[in-house]
Amino acid sequence: MSLTERDQKVIWHPYTQMKNALPHIPIVRGEGVYLFDEDGKKYIDAVSSWWVNIHGHAHPHIAKKVAEQLSVLEHVIFAGFTHEPAVLLAERLLALLPGDQEKVFYTDNGSTAVEVALKMCLQFWSNTGHKGRTKIIAFKEAYHGDTFGAMSVSGRSIFTDPFNSMLFDVEFIDLPTEKNIEQLKSKINYLSNEVACFIFEPMVLGAGGMLMYEGQHLDQLIETCQKHGILTIADEVMTGFGRTGTYFACETLQTKPDIFCLSKGLTGGTMPLGVTTCNQKIFDAFLSDDKLKTLYHGHSFTANPVACAASLASLDILLKPETLANIQRIKSKNEAFAAEIKDHPKVRDVRQTGTILVLEWETGNDTSYLSGLRNQLYLYFLERGIILRPLGNILYILPPYIISDEDLEYIYQTIHQALNDI
Template sequence: MSLTERDQKVIWHPYTQMKNALPHIPVVRGEGVYLFDEDGKKYIDAVSSWWVNIHGHAHPHIAKKVAEQLSVLEHVIFAGFTHEPAVQLAERLLELLPGDQEKVFYTDNGSTSVEVALKMCLQYWSNTGHKGRTRIIAFKEAYHGDTFGAMSVSGRSIFTDPFKSMLFEVEFIDLPTEKNIEQLKSKINYLSNEVACFIFEPMVLGAGGMLMYEAEYLDQLIETCQKHGILTIADEVMTGFGRTGTYFACETLHSKPDIFCLSKGLTGGTMPLGVTTCNQKIFDAFLSDDKLKTLYHGHSFTANPVACAASLASLDILLSAETLPNIQRIKRKNEAFATQIKEHPKVRDVRQKGTILVLEWETGNDTSYLSSLRNQLYLYFLERGIILRPLGNTIYILPPYIISDEDLDYIYQTIQQALNDI
């Protein structure tokens, strides 16, 4: 049997209706921005394998550091023990993050980093004697993960529908604009004595449709929260490590969040790792002779040394002389293509932020995640050697930073061709 046939017998894939799923492409190796299947066909990984692979596949520097770490220490329990890769990674992240972040808590992925952030905030108020502050503010279109806490603070959708009776109540607000910002601030003021925290994806909402909004309005929401002591959580799982043009999206804010959630690009796409960082104020609320004020959360693979080594290697590349210029190069090319394509009659909307380019197809009223256009677009680009993963009628490009101008131009040309063909 082929690898695809063997897969069909034993694998249940994520976000996939298995009854009528398209055959899964058997990838046998990766190199740079390319993935190769078992027949030798080459694909441009234009979505960085679900937004994680920021430096390209099989990067030799990351591979070398991972191999070195595997021969020294593959894992150790992180309760009562520590190790050099975890300490060094925490030191380097805290230097790089905007604001006054002081402590790093390790988890396994983006969803669990959000779970920890929510628990930190809720227990912060409990530990400080304000047990009535339990409400959480989030955006209606948000996506923060698939565990129950992360689903609760995500917008209600087909992703969360089967579990809606089990999700805790959240105060959802619209994305801020010039027209509604004062109304949103008034709502926060009104609820302030009950609210524990405000969680947000800064400037770009990922799985909710790659929606974008302006930093100045997010700044005003954070300032309003801070005026009332409401804690703020920046979910930079997708936007972190250069995606929006700066190392972190929150660098463009005047007001800095209390907590950051990081994952995806953290290890350069090598393996799972999650991070939740916080400022000293939050950490201090857990320091007590009362053991009930402990943050009782952990994972078997917390701060895995190999994952930390991969992250350190990824940071080496991110901070090298080549990466920021590459990010700016991709940003400029995306801007130029967005300007070129925006007037096309089949383009409903085009959005761009840093290395992220988003295009909404004009499909009348069929704009849902399950839009009939989705599979048509997916297959169209696959046949032409480009991996895109449409969100309904929305396609987006999030390439590794090493992608060449030639490959970007080929993707743009194929999008133009698709607009004419579909």
């Protein structure tokens, strides 16, 4: 049997209706921006394998550091013990993050990083004697993960429908604009005595539709929260590590959040790791002789040394001048292409931030995640050796930073062709 046939007998894939799923492509090797299937066909990984693979596949520097770590220490329980890769990674992340971040809490992925952030905020108020502050503010179109806390603060959708009755209550607000910013600030003012925290994806909402909004408006919302002591959580799981043109999206804000959630590009796509960082104010609320004020949260693979080593290697590459130059190069190319296609009759909207380019296909009223256009576009690009994963009628590109101008041009040309063919 082929690898695909063997897969069908034993695997249940994510976000997939297995009854009528398209055959899963058997990938046997990765190299740079390319993936190769078992028949030798080459694909451009234009979405960085779910936005994680920022430096390309099988990067030799990351592979070398992971191999070295495996021969020294593969894992140790992180309750009562520590190790050099975890300490060094925390030191380097805290120095790089904007604002006054002081502590790092390790987890396994983006969803668990969000879970920890929410628990930090809710327990902060409990520990400081304000148990009535339990309400959370989030954006209506947000996506923060698939665990229950992360689902609760995500917009209600097909991802959450079967579980809506079990999710905790959240105060959802619209994305801020020039027209509604005063109304949103008034709502926060009105609810302030009940609110524990405000969680947001800065400037770009990922799985919610790659929606984009202005940092200046987010600044105003954070400022309003800070006036009332409302804690703020920046979910930079997708936007972190260069995606928006700076190392972190919040670098462009005047006001900085209390907490950051990181994952995806953290290890350069090598393996799972999540991070939740916080400022000293939050950490201090858990320091007590009362053991009940402890943050009772942990994972078996917390701060795995091999994952930390991969992250340190990924940071080495990220901080090189040529990586930042590549990010700016991709940004410029995307800007030019967005301007080129924005008036096409089949383009409802085109938007771009940093290395993220988004094209919203004109489909009339059928704009859902389950839009029939989704599979049509997906297969169209696969046949031409490009991996894109549309969100319904929304086509987006988030390539590894090493992608060449030639491969970018090929993707752009294929989009042009698709606009004419589909």
